Amino acid sequence: MGDIVVIGAGFAGLEAVRVFSRHRKTLGGRRIILIDAKRTFDFLPILPDFVGGRIARDHAVLDVAEYLERLGVNFENGEVASVDMAAREVRLKDGHALGYEYLLVCCGSVTNxxxxxxxxxxxxxxxxxxxxxxxxxxxxxxxxxxxxxxxxxxxxxxxxxxxxxxxxxxxxxxxxxxxxxxxxxxxxxxxxxxxxxxxxxxxxxxxxxxxxxxxxxxxxxxxxxxxxxxxxxxxxxxxxxVQTPGFVRRLPCEQDPQGRLKVDRTLSFSEGAFAAGDAASFVKKGRVLRMAIQFSLNEGHLAAENILRLCAGRKKLKVYRPLDLGYLVPMANFRACGTVLRVPVRGFAGWVLHYIMCIYRSLTLRHRLGIVSDILFR
Ligand SMILES: Cc1cc2nc3c(=O)[nH]c(=O)nc-3n(C[C@H](O)[C@H](O)[C@H](O)COP(=O)(O)OP(=O)(O)OC[C@H]3O[C@@H](n4cnc5c(N)ncnc54)[C@H](O)[C@@H]3O)c2cc1C
The missing domain is CATH 3.50.50.60 (FAD/NAD(P)-binding domain)
Structure with missing residues (x-):
């Protein structure tokens, strides 16, 4: 019996470890190790607002170690350089290596x-x-x-x-x-x-x-x-x-042109290995799902549930059925456009809906209140 290693403390990775931490018994003593190159979880959708001065940095970032301590999850601060799929080992840039029984790749994407x-x-x-x-x-x-x-x-x-x-x-x-x-x-x-x-x-x-x-x-x-x-x-x-980080593109597994790992309906891309969020290429009706928080969260959740099933010795895994709630293009002058639940939205209403999404998706009450106060007073 080995560890469960999750790469990336973003939307998908944190959602996955939340699921694991709620099912300690099923883990059967396996440790959960979350690796991230940064010490913070950055709430990407409001970074443009941070650039524009509407949102304070403090309300856009979360200390990962502190958050994981509350969940009882081990945090490894380091950049993944490679994954040896045959040896089931993740290697960090500093030379440190971590073995795994199950792997979940949630490392998002970077500028290309x-x-x-x-x-x-x-x-x-x-x-x-x-x-x-x-x-x-x-x-x-x-x-x-x-x-x-x-x-x-x-x-x-x-x-x-x-x-x-x-x-x-x-x-x-x-x-x-x-x-x-x-x-x-x-x-x-x-x-x-x-x-x-x-x-x-x-x-x-x-x-x-x-x-x-x-x-x-x-x-x-x-x-x-x-x-x-x-x-x-x-x-x-x-x-x-954008494209996936180098270590993902170097994996001997099928990828799409952005280097996203082609996953099956259970979000697995190899035996004992799963991917979620921007790092995963999931095809629905012939089209790859776009990079978005809603899919990252749902995929992180489902991949964790499937790993738990494997830990429990169950053969039948859950199938991912994505539901698209819509998208918005927010702009700094109180305007946005997009669709929400298939309804076209534009103008101030769209702008407000974008921040409602951000507040809803934020991880702590402090962040939620911080965003509200920034929007009202900054
Ligand atoms: C500016 C901007 C605005 C956006 N706005 C929206 C929006 O309004 N609505 C929406 O739905 N989506 C939006 N997105 C997209 C959304 O943020 C992503 O789809 C989502 O963050 C993906 O989640 P994830 O968990 O896959 O990866 P991320 O949240 O990106 O997390 C990946 C984590 O992996 C870590 N990592 C990466 N490489 C390594 C490595 N080699 N070793 C260790 N750790 C590593 C990173 O440090 C990071 O913490 C936006 C993206 C950007 C950049």
Whole structure:
């Protein structure tokens, strides 16, 4: 009998260990070990608001060790470098190795620079609360007040609108914000009315959109775009795609183009190994589920239940049946658009619904109250 190792203290990983901690008897003495490279759980959906100054850092992060202590779960603070599936061993960057009987991979996703190493060296990204703090600090101190965000997906749009908010609140009058999107429009996966809504709102915030355009050259402090436009002395922020961390992409298991592990209906990708959240590629009606909190939480829960079944010697595992509650694109000027329970939502109502989701999904009462007070008073 060995340990249960969970990689990643994000939405899926923390949900899984909560389930394990409630079923100690079924674990039969097995230890639960949660590994994370960070010491905090970062509540990703409100990081753009942290950039914009609406939400305080303290209400966007949670101390993982403290939280796990209450659940009676062991925390290993370290970065996973590789997993030896045959030897059932997880190896950390510092050389430390942990054996496992059951493995649950919940390591989420990280920014993908698509091998553009020069851009990676120069650009900021938004993967963590530290990244959000770095963007906020750099924006307020950046002398030229020219900002170029690459990627017109959810994250790029949210960052751009929050930089606009931050600058406005600080009384900055002269600035330029650019969003560069390689495809012919922003948010290409979304219906046309939502794209129209977001485009109009970006225009309202004086954010310049360059669709069907990519970076063709990096200049000393700026960029030249493929349409010939030069944006000099700008701060570059990269939000043009994500992929799973390197150790997942190196696993000898089937993956999709983003390096997400192809899981079966029970969320298993190999014997005794499961994946949940952004790290898992689950196909429903021919389409891979998008990366979202609701799926991460449900998958973390179900994967833990299936591991518990295996611990109890049961052969029949639960099948994952995802239910899509909808999605929203929140923007910093009290506007959002999306669908909730298949009903189209836009404007202030959508913005409020986004924060209701954040408050509901927050892990502690302190965080919930903190978010409410930030929204009302910051
Ligand atoms: C800016 C932003 C805004 C978003 N807004 C929304 C939203 O409004 N609604 C929504 O539904 N979804 C939103 N998402 C997506 C959502 O946050 C993700 O789908 C969700 O966080 C995935 O959960 P997870 O548990 O799979 O991974 P995460 O929550 O990302 O957690 C992964 C954990 O694994 C750890 N980890 C990674 N690699 C290693 C390693 N090698 N070794 C050790 N630990 C490692 C990380 O440190 C992290 O703590 C947003 C994402 C971002 C980036």
């Amino acid at each position: 620079f698509y091998g553009a190493s020069e851009i990676e060296k120069r650009a900021l990204k938004l993967d963590s609360a530290d990244d959000a703090a770095m963007i906020q600090n750099t924006v307020v101190t950046y002398p030229q007040k020219s900002f170029l965000i690459v990627g017109g997906g959810y994250t790029g749009i949210e960052i751009a609108t929050n930089i606009a908010r931050l600058l406005k609140r600080r009384g900055t009058r002269k600035y330029s914000i650019h969003v560069v999107e390689r495809q012919e429009d922003i948010l290409m996966a979304l219906p046309e009315w939502m794209r129209d809504y977001c485009r109009i709102n970006l225009c309202r915030l004086r954010i310049q959109l360059h669709a069907g355009v990519s970076i063709s050259q990096l200049t000393e402090n700026g960029v030249t775009l493929s349409n010939g436009l030069r944006v000099d002395d700008c701060l570059l922020i990269w939000a043009a795609g």
